[in-house]
Amino acid sequence: MIYAREHGDLKVPFTYRVPAADDQEAEDTVWPASLAGFPLGQWTADARRLYARGDMDADRVAQLEKFGMIWSHYDIAWEEGLSAARGWAAEHGHLLAPVDATFQGAAVGIWLKNARAAARKAQEIERRCAEGLPVGSSAGAMPDERREQLEDIDASWCPAWPVSWQRCFHLVRTHLNTGAALPTTPGEILRQGEDLGRWVQTVRHGWDQLTSVQQWMCEQVLGITPASEDEKPPRPRTQADKWAAHLAAARQFYAREGHLNVPRKHVETVLTHDGREDQYRLGAWINNQRSRAIGLTPERMEQLSRSACGGRNRHRRHRAGRRSGCSAVHVSFRKPDLLSGWTCPLRSLPGSQFGPPWPGRRRAGHPRRPLPRAASRSSRTVPSPPTPARTDPPRTVR
Template sequence: MRFRDRQQPDPAARVQPRRRLSPVHQQHVPLLEPGQHLRPARRRAAQQPRHRRRRTAWSHYDVAWEEGLAAARGWAAEHGHLLAPLDATFQGAKVGIFLKNARAAARKAQENEQRRAEGLPVQSSAGALSDERREQLEEIDASWCPSWPVTWQRCFHLVRMHLDAGEALPTEAGDVVRQGEDLGRWVQSVRYGWDQLTTVQQWMCEQVLGIEPASEDEKPKPRRTQADKWAMNYEAAKQYYEREGHLQVPRKHVERIVGEDQEEREHKLGARIPRLQLFIEPWNTASCRTAERAGYVREGLLRSWQQVGEERRDMYVYAMVATARG
């Protein structure tokens, strides 16, 4: 019995095992010039034949950082600082969002360092900005991540640039507007709110910009809050009720009251109270009769309206509108 001769494989034709590559190659990625991106380079590399491609492990996080850093460097070259607003862009790159995220990462790294210094445990370092990346941003602008709001630091920098150009310090709103910031209005806010600034901010404004705090005579009168207006309207309504015995105030009636500063003020009480409401529990018939005698009208029952103790209770709603008062 003859056996069929088996064809012996050619040793030269054997598939050579592919050399295993390290997942991370120690290859330096050069810093890009402003406006230059890595996406075109990666696209051109993908179009090359496989045996000619550069065997480089691209990290999407590193690529995103390099692109954002290049855009931030270009934006700072145009504007003279790295205190970009949130909607700032440079050649399509969202510089404002990139810097916002970088500041959040820098603050997290600072919090971790403070906890280590105090001997407290650090839960995680994920999302914290590395020292190398922080130094890269500080090389562009040392004040890129202030301890106070970025808007305040941006206006401070613009006023300093304005003074360095030989111009006078703007003191009125609308005098000087740079990069969308009203420098005169900012100077006024600094002078009027001097006590609200930190010691470092006060030193910067006084020593660098020559801004002095406003005196009590220069400060405008504080605006009345909604709580203050409500308190004065309540006093006017109370005074009218004690005199007339009801709150059916004519629409054009003006009530004069004396405030805590001993100044008489006029209140258009009829216009100030377009609608009054009362909520009374159904069992409280005495309060219902009192409300009806005062001119209130029952509008309906609100089921499970108000929390009283550990349960919710029904409430009658009574109302008096200005049209019914004349």
């Protein structure tokens, strides 16, 4: 009773001990000297365990509850969060709070996020039980009693789709209930930080991404209809679309010039079916395909080869020499037949794919290897010229 009078509750920490007379801070609270050092926190924890097992007498339970005994910290935390959720819902009209929502200092948004996770786990356990599947651990699942408490505040507090979508749906429905028209323009109506017009536009354009339940809610409750093909924004160009467009430009260039030796700065103009002129940096694109020829898929290699049909294989020889100085060696680089016509500059292909690297040359992206620390320029010895082989005088056969 002394602790409850001093702190206002019986949330006694487990490590709390009754202070001695010299350590007591409050002047109006006096602990008996005989209780100095008594482990009150441990005693309270033992009382909670006895109560949880049902081994505590009813009169003792009544005495402790009279002083405000807290039998479970989890229950107290739930009641505090539920009280804050009720206050937030009364202020905003729903329980679809964003994650950063607070009410009188309580993090209602985070509390509701954790509650939804517990409710979804309970629903998953119920589904697995109905299907006869193993359930596993049920730790963290929300009891039915607590779920009913939240549903009494707002029946749509835990939707099967994103909470932000359900929040905008509720705000649009509330806006329509006032007799106003359906907002369709972004920036027209703002409610609780949500752009209702933009949300309606997003729903109409992304109608196919909604579930059947969401479509029914939007169509029957809000009167939203899917957007027509003319109203939808143009589909963003994918990498495959860009490849097809540049390939068409390459075929147009080949049909006109008869080859694909495109200058690097060349820009090809292609007339589309709707009369629009699109320009493509064909020279840079062809050069990029040459440098990435090894990484292209067989289908794209075949497409480029068909565009450049009629080209012939070419061979180039590159002189290679050792760094220390040796006789020159000629290495022949031969490219596959599939790369003929559009991969003329063999220097753009990795040498490691078609032959040995080029000794004695600095390749792009491959810096020279540094000399060992022990072998500096001053300590390196110049190799002596090779000794000429000994030759015997020709012998005359008689």
